[in-house]
Every structure is written in structure tokens, then in C-alpha cells.
Amino acid sequence: MSWHHELNQTYGGACLIKGIMGDEHLYVSDPKALHQICVKDQDIFEETSMFVQGNSVIFGDGLLSTIGDVHKRQRKILNPVFSTGHMRDVTPILYDVVGKLVGLMKSQTKTGPAKMDMLDLMMRTALEGIGQGGLGHSYKALEAGDGNSAFRVALRSLIPTIFSLQIERQILPFILAIGTPEFRGKLVDLVPSKRLHRLRDIVNEMYITNLNVFEHKKRALKEGDEKVLQQVGQGRDIVSVLLKGMEEADEEDRLTDAEVLAQLTTLVFTSHDTTSSTLAHFLHLLAVHPKIQDRLRKEIKDAKDAWERDHTKGDRDLGYDELNELPFLENVCRETLRLHAPVTFMSRTARAPSVLPLTTPMTGTDGKLITEVPVRENQNVHIGIAAANRHPAYWGPDAAEWIPDRWANGIPKLAQEAKLPSIYAGTMSFLGGGRACIGYRFATIEIKIIITMLLDNFKFSLSKDEIVWKLANIQMPWVEGQEAQGPSMPLTVEQL
Numbered sequence: 226m227s228w229h230h231e232l233n234q235t236y237g238g239a240c241l242i243k244g245i246m247g248d249e250h251l252y253v254s255d256p257k258a259l260h261q262i263c264v265k266d267q268d269i270f271e272e273t274s275m276f277v278q279g280n281s282v283i284f285g286d287g288l289l290s291t292i293g294d295v296h297k298r299q300r301k302i303l304n305p306v307f308s309t310g311h312m313r314d315v316t317p318i319l320y321d322v323v324g325k326l327v328g329l330m331k332s333q334t335k336t337g338p339a340k341m342d343m344l345d346l347m348m349r350t351a352l353e354g355i356g357q358g359g360l361g362h363s364y365k366a367l368e369a370g371d372g373n374s375a376f377r378v379a380l381r382s383l384i385p386t387i388f389s390l391q392i393e394r395q396i397l398p399f400i401l402a403i404g405t406p407e408f409r410g411k412l413v414d415l416v417p418s419k420r421l422h423r424l425r426d427i428v429n430e431m432y433i434t435n436l437n438v439f440e441h442k443k444r445a446l447k448e449g450d451e452k453v454l455q456q457v458g459q460g461r462d463i464v465s466v467l468l469k470g471m472e473e474a475d476e477e478d479r480l481t482d483a484e485v486l487a488q489l490t491t492l493v494f495t496s497h498d499t500t501s502s503t504l505a506h507f508l509h510l511l512a513v514h515p516k517i518q519d520r521l522r523k524e525i526k527d528a529k530d531a532w533e534r535d536h537t538k539g540d541r542d543l544g545y546d547e548l549n550e551l552p553f554l555e556n557v558c559r560e561t562l563r564l565h566a567p568v569t570f571m572s573r574t575a576r577a578p579s580v581l582p583l584t585t586p587m588t589g590t591d592g593k594l595i596t597e598v599p600v601r602e603n604q605n606v607h608i609g610i611a612a613a614n615r616h617p618a619y620w621g622p623d624a625a626e627w628i629p630d631r632w633a634n635g636i637p638k639l640a641q642e643a644k645l646p647s648i649y650a651g652t653m654s655f656l657g658g659g660r661a662c663i664g665y666r667f668a669t670i671e672i673k674i675i676i677t678m679l680l681d682n683f684k685f686s687l688s689k690d691e692i693v694w695k696l697a698n699i700q701m702p703w704v705e706g707q708e709a710q711g712p713s714m715p716l717t718v719e720q721l
């Protein structure tokens with residue numbers, strides 16, 4: 226992690242780094258340059274070919290695998306589905322999901338405080354949240370037991386398996402470039418690599434599960450089978466809204482069945498690790514800072530008590546708007562997402578030459594002042610999300626510290642002036658521009674529902690295990706000395 230911060234503190238807002246093939250990449254954290262990449266010249270700075278091709282094989286042609294006009298057409302029909310109005314409808318579905326989590330945790334803390342892997346529980350909740358709220362389907366991830374369905378195992382292993390590829394990385398681009406998907410599948414079978422075959426099996430598992438979800442939903446919608454539609458998601462989940470919306474959309478705007486199916490797996494993937502990483506960080510920080518935990522719990526309990534008085538006894542589920550009106554909860558969310566953005570950087574390839582202006586000019590190795598940086602066609606450019614989110618010039622000298630009250634009067638002045646490309650609180654956590662996170666409202670309301678329900682019912686403290694955070698594409702917590710067991714975050718949980 227510190228590598229990202231050292232880069233921009235040592236070399237300024239744009240610096241060259243050498244790729245493994247000796248090629249020169251540009252690492253950027255300067256606001257004007259980032260704005261040019263993400264917003265002004267977003268058609269030039271597209272996702273890298275490797276990212277697009279790899280995602281196309283893993284998810285199909287969804288938002289993460291398309292560029293240019295195809296991506297714009299997909300966003301056009303998907304954007305409204307993530308509107309505030311629809312997020313209000315999804316809120317009760319998410320409360321049902323989190324109710325299951327609370328039930329599970331209560332059963333495990335009945336006889337006293339218990340050590341629990343909160344990362345695992347957050348992953349199970351994030352999967353069930355996007356399952357029910359996004360796809361109108363239950364992956365049964367919060368059933369009693371370990372919740373380890375074949376789908377969940379596949380999803381958890383996806384990123385580690387991609388990262389485990391070695392020589393296969395060199396072969397893959399050639400395989401991906403030829404023939405039909407069936408032909409490419411046969412070629413993969415022929416390559417003698419257990420890692421590649423594991424990746425193939427993971428992709429197949431996710432594809433077949435979500436194909437069944439999609440076919441089931443489509444049939445129910447076509448036949449007007451309200452019983453099926455009401456079972457999970459109550460017909461208000463993202464995919465049901467999308468399918469209904471498409472019936473009214475212009476012919477040329479509609480997505481093909483393959484494109485809709487690709488969005489399903491894309492949504493599950495994009496929401497799972499990001500949301501659970503943020504929630505794990507959130508809970509870890511509350512355990513490290515018990516006074517902030519108590520202060521936040523008080524705000525939540527006061528609001529829930531008032532809500533219960535105005536509604537029926539036992540109803541403590543604050544609505545979408547009421548959750549967003551809790552000031553300290555909002556500030557803790559902003560600060561956690563600023564300091565610990567789960568996606569620390571994203572990469573782009575310049576599809577044409579460009580020039581990046583700089584907010585802060587730099588001095589070159591020849592002593593000359595640099596006010597703009599030229600970018601060559603096909604040069605890879607890295608968007609330093611974490612670096613920009615913690616830069617002292619935009620967040621003050623205490624930028625590296627977790628201080629929720631820095632948001633007490635809204636977005637801090639320095640950050641307002643910096644104008645990073647952003648859709649969330651002036652930070653880059655969800656990026657900005659045409660490829661910014663489409664699910665940020667879903668993510669933030671889900672985080673708030675989980676945190677409010679957990680703090681209403683439990684107290685969190687550190688266990689004896691030392692937690693270290695590592696960058697594994699998305700930030701993940703590990704127990705020091707137990708790395709072989711994979712990411713986890715045990716905390717002591719006490720029922721209130």
C-alpha cells in the first residue's frame with residue numbers, strides 16, 4: 226500500500242514506472258491530469274486490452290468488458306436502474322438480508338462474546354445483498370453453516386486464481402484472440418496447466434449458476450408469474466427493473482440476452498470484494514477506536530429509537546433517506562472510503578496521443594519546470610486512486626490519518642479546490658467520469674444498513690490476532706503469521 230503513497234510523495238503527481246517488459250507506464254495522481262484521463266479524454270484513455278479481453282472471457286460482454294459506443298449504450302440503459310428511486314425500493318430487501326446476518330451472529334454469541342471472522346461474514350452478506358437486491362436470487366450465503374456453496378467458493382477463488390497465473394499470462398492473449406468461445410474453451414483444455422483449468426472451472430460455475438438465474442427470471446417475467454417474481458427481490462431487484470425497462474426501451478438501446486447475462490456476473494463480481502473489503506475496514510477501525518464506535522452507536526440508537534416510537538413496536542429499520550441523513554454515519558463512511566479505498570488503482574491505455582495538464586507543476590531531472598505530460602499512443606496509464614485520496618495537498622497534513630470529523634462541515638476546502646474526478650464526496654474511491662462505479666448508491670446504502678444493524682446489536686473489539694492489510698488487487702485483511710489460510714479478519718463480538 227505504502228508504495229502508492231511513496232510514489233506520488235517522492236516523484237510528484239505524474240511519474241514514469243518501468244513495466245515487466247521494460248515498457249514505460251505513467252502513474253498519475255495529479256487532479257487535472259486525472260480529470261483529463263477519467264472525464265475529458267475518457268474516449269482516449271480506455272480500459273487496457275488485457276482487462277477487457279480477460280473480463281470478456283470471465284463475465285461475458287458486460288460493463289467491465291466493453292469500451293466505446295457499446296459501453297455507452299450499456300450504461301444508458303443501466304444508469305436509471307441504479308437511481309435513488311430504485312435504491313429506495315431495494316432498501317427493504319437489503320434489510321431482510323442483513324436481518325439474517327444478525328440472526329446468525331446472535332446465535333453464535335448467545336453464551337457470551339465470540340471470535341468471528343468478520344471478513345467472511347461481510348463477504349457472505351455482500352453476496353446475498355447483490356443476489357437478492359441485484360439479481361432477485363438467493364445464493365443462500367447466509368444460511369446456517371459456512372455458506373460455502375460451489376458458487377461462493379468460485380467467486381472467492383477468482384482473483385487469487387487469476388493472480389496465480391504465471392506463464393499462462395503470456396499464452397492467454399493468443400488464445401483469447403482466436404476463434405469462437407467454444408474453440409477457445411477447447412484450446413484451454415489442451416494447455417497442461419492446473420491453474421488455467423481451475424480458472425476455466427470457476428468461470429463455468431459462475432456462468433451456469435447465473436444462466437439459470439437469468440432464464441428463471443426471464444420466463445417468470447414473460448409468463449407474468451408473480452409468485453416466482455415475489456419469491457426473492459419482490460420484483461424490485463435491479464435485474465427485474467432492468468428487464469421490465471427494456472420492454473419499453475427503443476429497439477437499438479436494448480441489451481441482448483448475452484449482454485444482460487454478462488451484467489449479472491459483472492454485478493456480483495464488482496460488488497463482492499469491494500463492499501466486503503470496505504465493511505471489514507470499517508469494523509476494524511471501529512474496534513481500534515472504541516470511542517468512535519460508541520459515538521456512532523449512540524447516533525444510530527437514538528435515530529432507531531425515534532423511528533420505533535413513530536412506527537410499530539419492533540420496527541427499527543430506518544428508511545433510505547433517514548439513513549442518509551445520519552451525519553456522523555455519513556462522515557465515518559466518507560472517511561473510511563477515502564482512506565481505505567478498496568480499489569487502489571485502475572489502469573488505462575491511451576488509444577491516441579494526448580497531453581496531460583498538471584495542477585502542480587513538477588521539476589524534471591534536467592531541472593526544467595514541467596507543466597504538462599505527453600502521453601504516447603498505446604502507453605499504459607495508472608490512475609492512482611489511493612494516492613490521490615491521501616495526498617496532503619488535497620486533504621491536509623493529517624491526510625494519512627482516519628479522522629471522521631474532517632467531514633464535519635462537508636467536503637474539506639482543500640479537496641473542493643483540488644477537484645479530483647469524483648462521484649462521491651470529492652474522493653476517487655468510486656472514480657469519476659463515464660466509467661465511474663454504477664453501483665455506488667447501492668454500495669453506500671448497503672454499508673449503512675449493515676453498520677447500523679450491527680452496531681444496534683453488537684459491540685466489536687480487537688481479538689489477540691494481529692490484522693495486516695495487504696493489496697491483493699483489492700485491499701484485504703490477513704492474520705499475521707496465518708497467511709497460508711488466506712484473508713480473514715477475526716474480531717471479538719459481544720451481543721448487547
Ligand code: HEM
Nearest residue numbers: 288495496499500503568571655656660662663664667668
Ligand atoms: C465500496 C464498494 C465499491 C467500490 C469502492 C467500487 C469502486 C469501483 C471503481 C473504482 C470502479 C471503476 C472500475 C474501472 O475503472 O473499470 C467501479 C466500477 C464498477 N462498479 Fe463499483 N465499487 C463498489 C461497489 C459496487 C457495487 C455494490 C456494485 C453493484 C451493485 C458495483 C458495480 C460496478 C460496476 C458494474 C462497475 C463497472 C462500471 C463501468 O465500467 O461502467 N460496484 N467500482
